[in-house]
Amino acid sequence: MTDSWATFGADLHLDLSAGRGLRAGLTEALREAARSGRLAAGTRLPSSRSLAVDLGIARNTVAEAYAELVAEGWLTARQGSGTRVAERARPRRTPPAAGRARRPARGGPSHDLQPGSPDLSGFPRAAWLSAARRALTNAPNEAFGYAVEVRGRIELREALAGYLARARGVYADPERIVLCAGFVHGLTLLAQVLRARRVREVAVEGYGLDIHRDLLVKAGLRTRPMGVDAEGARTGELGAGGPGVGAVLLTPAHQFPTGVALTPARRAAAVDWARTTGGLILEDDYDGEFRYDRQPVGALQGLDPDRVVYLGTASKSLAPALRIGWLVVPPGLVDEVLAVKGVTDWTSSALEQLTLAEFITSGAYDRHVRGMRLRYRRRRDELVAAVGDRVGVSGIAAGLHAVLDLPEGTTERSVIQSAAWQDLALDGLSRHRHPEADLPPRPAVVVGYGTPSDSAWASALAALSAVLP
Amino acid sequence: MTDSWATFGADLHLDLSAGRGLRAGLTEALREAARSGRLAAGTRLPSSRSLAVDLGIARNTVAEAYAELVAEGWLTARQGSGTRVAERARPRRTPPAAGRARRPARGGPSHDLQPGSPDLSGFPRAAWLSAARRALTNAPNEAFGYAVEVRGRIELREALAGYLARARGVYADPERIVLCAGFVHGLTLLAQVLRARRVREVAVEGYGLDIHRDLLVKAGLRTRPMGVDAEGARTGELGAGGPGVGAVLLTPAHQFPTGVALTPARRAAAVDWARTTGGLILEDDYDGEFRYDRQPVGALQGLDPDRVVYLGTASKSLAPALRIGWLVVPPGLVDEVLAVKGVTDWTSSALEQLTLAEFITSGAYDRHVRGMRLRYRRRRDELVAAVGDRVGVSGIAAGLHAVLDLPEGTTERSVIQSAAWQDLALDGLSRHRHPEADLPPRPAVVVGYGTPSDSAWASALAALSAVLP
Numbered sequence: 048m049t050d051s052w053a054t055f056g057a058d059l060h061l062d063l064s065a066g067r068g069l070r071a072g073l074t075e076a077l078r079e080a081a082r083s084g085r086l087a088a089g090t091r092l093p094s095s096r097s098l099a100v101d102l103g104i105a106r107n108t109v110a111e112a113y114a115e116l117v118a119e120g121w122l123t124a125r126q127g128s129g130t131r132v133a134e135r136a137r138p139r140r141t142p143p144a145a146g147r148a149r150r151p152a153r154g155g156p157s158h159d160l161q162p163g164s165p166d167l168s169g170f171p172r173a174a175w176l177s178a179a180r181r182a183l184t185n186a187p188n189e190a191f192g193y194a195v196e197v198r199g200r201i202e203l204r205e206a207l208a209g210y211l212a213r214a215r216g217v218y219a220d221p222e223r224i225v226l227c228a229g230f231v232h233g234l235t236l237l238a239q240v241l242r243a244r245r246v247r248e249v250a251v252e253g254y255g256l257d258i259h260r261d262l263l264v265k266a267g268l269r270t271r272p273m274g275v276d277a278e279g280a281r282t283g284e285l286g287a288g289g290p291g292v293g294a295v296l297l298t299p300a301h302q303f304p305t306g307v308a309l310t311p312a313r314r315a316a317a318v319d320w321a322r323t324t325g326g327l328i329l330e331d332d333y334d335g336e337f338r339y340d341r342q343p344v345g346a347l348q349g350l351d352p353d354r355v356v357y358l359g360t361a362s363k364s365l366a367p368a369l370r371i372g373w374l375v376v377p378p379g380l381v382d383e384v385l386a387v388k389g390v391t392d393w394t395s396s397a398l399e400q401l402t403l404a405e406f407i408t409s410g411a412y413d414r415h416v417r418g419m420r421l422r423y424r425r426r427r428d429e430l431v432a433a434v435g436d437r438v439g440v441s442g443i444a445a446g447l448h449a450v451l452d453l454p455e456g457t458t459e460r461s462v463i464q465s466a467a468w469q470d471l472a473l474d475g476l477s478r479h480r481h482p483e484a485d486l487p488p489r490p491a492v493v494v495g496y497g498t499p500s501d502s503a504w505a506s507a508l509a510a511l512s513a514v515l516p
Numbered sequence: 517m518t519d520s521w522a523t524f525g526a527d528l529h530l531d532l533s534a535g536r537g538l539r540a541g542l543t544e545a546l547r548e549a550a551r552s553g554r555l556a557a558g559t560r561l562p563s564s565r566s567l568a569v570d571l572g573i574a575r576n577t578v579a580e581a582y583a584e585l586v587a588e589g590w591l592t593a594r595q596g597s598g599t600r601v602a603e604r605a606r607p608r609r610t611p612p613a614a615g616r617a618r619r620p621a622r623g624g625p626s627h628d629l630q631p632g633s634p635d636l637s638g639f640p641r642a643a644w645l646s647a648a649r650r651a652l653t654n655a656p657n658e659a660f661g662y663a664v665e666v667r668g669r670i671e672l673r674e675a676l677a678g679y680l681a682r683a684r685g686v687y688a689d690p691e692r693i694v695l696c697a698g699f700v701h702g703l704t705l706l707a708q709v710l711r712a713r714r715v716r717e718v719a720v721e722g723y724g725l726d727i728h729r730d731l732l733v734k735a736g737l738r739t740r741p742m743g744v745d746a747e748g749a750r751t752g753e754l755g756a757g758g759p760g761v762g763a764v765l766l767t768p769a770h771q772f773p774t775g776v777a778l779t780p781a782r783r784a785a786a787v788d789w790a791r792t793t794g795g796l797i798l799e800d801d802y803d804g805e806f807r808y809d810r811q812p813v814g815a816l817q818g819l820d821p822d823r824v825v826y827l828g829t830a831s832k833s834l835a836p837a838l839r840i841g842w843l844v845v846p847p848g849l850v851d852e853v854l855a856v857k858g859v860t861d862w863t864s865s866a867l868e869q870l871t872l873a874e875f876i877t878s879g880a881y882d883r884h885v886r887g888m889r890l891r892y893r894r895r896r897d898e899l900v901a902a903v904g905d906r907v908g909v910s911g912i913a914a915g916l917h918a919v920l921d922l923p924e925g926t927t928e929r930s931v932i933q934s935a936a937w938q939d940l941a942l943d944g945l946s947r948h949r950h951p952e953a954d955l956p957p958r959p960a961v962v963v964g965y966g967t968p969s970d971s972a973w974a975s976a977l978a979a980l981s982a983v984l985p
Binding site (some may be wrong): 058059060061083084085086087088114155163164167168170172175176179180183184185186189190191192193194208209210212213214215216217218228229231232258330336345349362366367369371389390392393394395396397398399416417418447500 | 527528529549552553554555556559626632633636637639641644645648649652653655657658659660661662664677678679681682683684685686687697699700701712727805814818831834836837838839840858859861862863864865866867868882885886969
């Protein structure tokens with residue numbers, strides 16, 4: 048074997064094992080690849096010289112096979128664009144299965160005010176790219192290998208430890224930070240830890256996200272709803288859960304979706320319960336960065352870092368598509384979380400971890416959060432100005448969504464219905480109700496004012512204003 | 517509330533709720549944050565102006581609090597570098613738990629010839645970054661949100677469909693490609709699908725990776741080892757497994773770790789078994805890109821796309837740290853895989869998916885693979901030249917590792933032991949043996965010649981040569 052391999056051109060796999068002449072075998076192999084759709088219409092084939100070198104055959108043999116298939120109409124050859132598979136060779140497409148949309152429409156509704164997403168047009172593309180450049184340039188070679196550290200890259204854990212302590216009041220040692228692919232991955236890991244500890248039940252807020260409850264149920268846990276009122280989750284009810292309840296999932300900074308902050312008394316009750324029973328508090332701090340009033344609301348974790356697992360995410364502050372989240376884990380729980388996570392970091396890209404570390408330490412994260420905070424606060428003020436005289440607006444001290452309580456005689460259903468007619472997507476509050484929750488009726492809608500882009504916001508607000516009574 | 521928020525500087529969370537004077541409260545809050553280690557030594561505080569705006573208090577109040585803490589030694593203030601937490605304020609560190617190395621040494625062994633890793637120094641940093649730039653610039657805003665498509669980004673699935681058909685002989689429709697966070701994630705999804713189908717047992721190769729077997733066992737499946745010889749896995753044994761065996765995991769292109777290609781007869785036997793029993797073949801094509809002889813070895817999937825799940829990964833062709841892999845799933849299995857994967861893509865960064873799509877469609881992937889193929893083939897030839905007269909070298913037609921069969925009278929253990937004395941990391945072949953496999957004794961070592969960097973390769977080879985008999 049000589050060192051004459053082609054280092055240019057595209058790779059092409061062809062099975063020439065049939066016992067025929069070289070040219071006939073090659074022709075048939077190419078024809079079959081085009082006919083069956085294995086080579087898609089428009090695929091550019093390697094040059095005859097390149098393919099000849101790869102196959103170790105004469106260039107003429109390849110050129111003749113190509114010419115024959117062009118003559119048959121399987122290939123096309125055009126000056127400057129090379130030899131390609133002809134358009135008539137269409138692949139067999141798998142028909143979409145019934146009852147499941149294979150490719151949801153991209154556009155979505157004309158006006159999207161569903162909660163749960165930041166303004167995606169605000170993603171700091173240039174600053175992110177420049178952090179990626181620095182991260183890629185400075186990364187040691189080992190960063191490209193299987194992760195040495197199951198927790199995730201130390202650079203990001205150190206950057207987060209500083210940031211979380213400074214901005215969220217979290218006691219965060221890099222050794223107790225475990226990186227994950229967003230909140231859902233983090234909660235999945237914790238659910239597995241709880242199951243391994245033989246916990247059977249987790250207390251959850253009576254209003255909350257169904258996907259989080261479903262995740263716990265899938266992991267083999269039951270969920271027990273607590274009441275939610277103007278002071279947040281009624282954590283005093285935790286004691287009534289009995290010894291089966293081994294953990295409680297809370298959104299203390301900005302209850303989802305009602306938007307209230309858990310009061311100090313309720314926080315103390317949760318911590319007392321955890322200390323007395325040995326239970327764990329899972330703190331979902333999904334949008335803690337976006338606070339608009341002067342009163343700081345720190346992380347509950349600061350009250351008792353030994354009993355609270357803090358869960359944070361870049362999904363609201365940057366973008367859901369990054370799939371980066373973090374757990375700050377009590378010392379006694381770290382090994383259990385790592386055991387569940389695996390023998391290395393199987394899920395998260397080290398390059399993006401390094402990019403986010405660079406993004407935080409360079410100050411770009413703070414700048415971005417501050418810029419978006421102003422943008423969201425402006426929208427919140429415009430929302431209150433536009434509809435505040437007709438509906439009760441609450442949950443607006445923080446976050447990216449508000450709750451609008453509807454006046455007497457207006458049903459949630461009728462508002463959602465008229466919104467749908469305007470192609471405006473809204474959530475009814477009841478949608479986020481735990482099916483077994485004991486909560487008073489509350490006709491209201493949840494408005495995600497963070498969701499639209501700046502250019503789509505005004506018309507979305509106008510559409511909302513039009514459908515409210 | 518006015519719109520006078522600072523948009524500059526760092527975010528700082530401070531709890532001023534104590535019922536004291538503003539200045540005393542601020543001073544105490546900062547002191548406590550520094551003392552407890554919540555604010556790490558060296559952390560830069562916001563400017564007094566910025567913090568004053570955030571807290572809605574007079575700038576003088578902040579400046580006085582800062583000055584007091586500088587006087588007490590908690591903070592330091594230096595022209596040009598601002599106010600920082602002083603070095604003496606050290607955080608409480610969690611002591612490492614016994615019996616578990618918290619931070620494995622970074623360097624690893626002096627000479628690393630363990631199989632399973634590509635040459636990390638070969639990662640195409642500049643080309644990857646330029647693909648990232650194009651991807652970030654062209655991405656639609658929706659790409660930054662929660663994934664609309666559970667399968668993963670269509671751009672990458674389309675790029676892979678073309679590449680896999682062209683280079684690996686895979687029948688790959690983008691609708692049947694499911695992206696995942698590498699092979700381990702892909703196999704985890706498939707194990708869950710098998711469990712949901714009530715499969716109890718998976719046939720595996722008698723030589724193989726323990727982490728893959730462990731993953732299946734953790735998912736509730738038993739593994740049944742097949743024999744492995746010079747023709748690859750003895751797939752004829754599959755029938756003897758009885759109806760409990762619902763799937764078989766194979767490395768047809770380059771058996772791991774023995775390095776042989778599964779012969780056509782053995783391939784046919786596997787497909788026959790799958791067709792007769794309704795079983796599934798899981799094809800692990802981990803290093804199929806790196807083939808050095810003229811005889812193409814296409815994917816087994818091409819023989820029967822309805823019975824074979826093809827698993828590919830960027831871990832060997834690019835870098836393990838990317839955590840990108842792909843499944844090509846038979847039509848009848850797509851919905852089951854998606855149901856297990858979740859309601860959206862919870863694991864993989866859309867930005868990296870778009871970057872890889874760009875990297876493939878621009879031709880950079882082919883160029884990179886061709887360049888690395890030459891590099892690895894040169895090393896393989898040097899390996900054979902250096903030790904081929906003393907040991908039997910096999911498994912070298914493809915991939916990044918070879919097997920060296922030791923001469924009569926030399927034990928695997930003695931070679932591994934002398935290698936350890938030279939600080940040379942090697943795998944014994946027996947390390948990769950299924951504990952229940954019925955295999956003849958075979959004293960041999962597995963040499964990952966792809967692992968070192970170009971600059972480390974020569975000395976690693978010399979060290980290897982020195983420890984062989």
